[in-house]
Amino acid sequence: MIRIAILEHEKETKEIVFLLARVFRQNDWVFRHYFKASELARKMKEESYQIFIFDEMFRSPRMESVFVHDNPDAVFIYLCEDPLVTKGNDDRERIFYLGKNSLAAGLDSISQRLVSQSSQNDHYTLAYDGTHVNIPYQEIFYVEKIEKMVWFHTRKGVFHKRMNMSDLEKLFSPYGFLRVHVSYLVNRKHIRSWHKEDVELVTGDLVPLSRAQKRRLRQEKDVPVSGERV
Structure with missing residues (x-):
C-alpha cells in the first residue's frame, strides 16, 4: 500500500488526487489531505507515508528538517508557480518540482519514477x-x-x-x-x-x-x- 500525504490548498489537492489515480491505477494507494503542517506532523506519529506532496510555501529549512530529513526513504513533490526557480540547484533524486499550471504534464513526466521509487518498501x-x-x-x-x-x-x-x-x-x-x-x-x-x-x-x-x-x-x-x- 502506497500512502500519500498532501499538504496543499483544496483546489490543487482535488486536481492532484485525480491525476494520481491515473498514475497508480495498477497499485494500491491511499491519500490524506492536510491544511496545516502541524496536523501532518502529529499524524506521522501513527502512520508512515511513501509520498509527500507540498505547496512550495512549505519548502523551508525548518520544514525540510521535520519532514524531508526525518523521512529519508520518502518521495517529495513540491507544487510551484515556477518549478525551475524553486528547484534551483537541488539535484536530489527523490525531490520533484512541478508547476501548478501544468500539473498533468508534470506528473506524467515523472509517473514511472514515482511508481518505482515509492514501491521500494518491497x-x-x-x-x-x-x-x-x-x-x-x-x-x-x-x-x-x-x-x-x-x-x-x-x-x-x-x-x-x-x-x-x-x-x-x-x-x-x-x-x-x-x-x-x-x-x-x-x-x-x-x-x-x-x-x-x-x-x-x-x-x-x-x-x-x-x-x-x-x-x-x-x-x-x-x-x-x-x-x-x-
Whole structure:
C-alpha cells in the first residue's frame, strides 16, 4: 500500500488526487489531505507515508528538517508557480518540482519514477552466511561488482553474493535503480547530485559514472543535463 500525504490548498489537492489515480491505477494507494503542517506532523506519529506532496510555501529549512530529513526513504513533490526557480540547484533524486499550471504534464513526466521509487518498501531476499536476510529496496544505497562477487551496500551493513550483474539490473530497475557503470547500480532515491565522472549519494559515497552509461541515461532522459555539475 502506497500512502500519500498532501499538504496543499483544496483546489490543487482535488486536481492532484485525480491525476494520481491515473498514475497508480495498477497499485494500491491511499491519500490524506492536510491544511496545516502541524496536523501532518502529529499524524506521522501513527502512520508512515511513501509520498509527500507540498505547496512550495512549505519548502523551508525548518520544514525540510521535520519532514524531508526525518523521512529519508520518502518521495517529495513540491507544487510551484515556477518549478525551475524553486528547484534551483537541488539535484536530489527523490525531490520533484512541478508547476501548478501544468500539473498533468508534470506528473506524467515523472509517473514511472514515482511508481518505482515509492514501491521500494518491497523486500529483496538475500542468502547470506546460511541465513536469509530481507532487505527493503529503499535501504540499499548501491550495488558494486568486484570480480565475481556482487556487494550490497545497505543500511544494515554490507553483504555479498555471487551473481550476474545484468540479471541484478533487470531485477532492480523496476524499483528505481540505475546502471551508472558496468560495475555499479545505484538507488536513484539516494542520489544527492550528479557530477562529471561520478554520482554522489546521500551517504557521501561517490560512485563512478562511466561515459557510456551517462550517454545511455541521457538518451533515456534519466540524467539531468542543465543541472549537472561538471
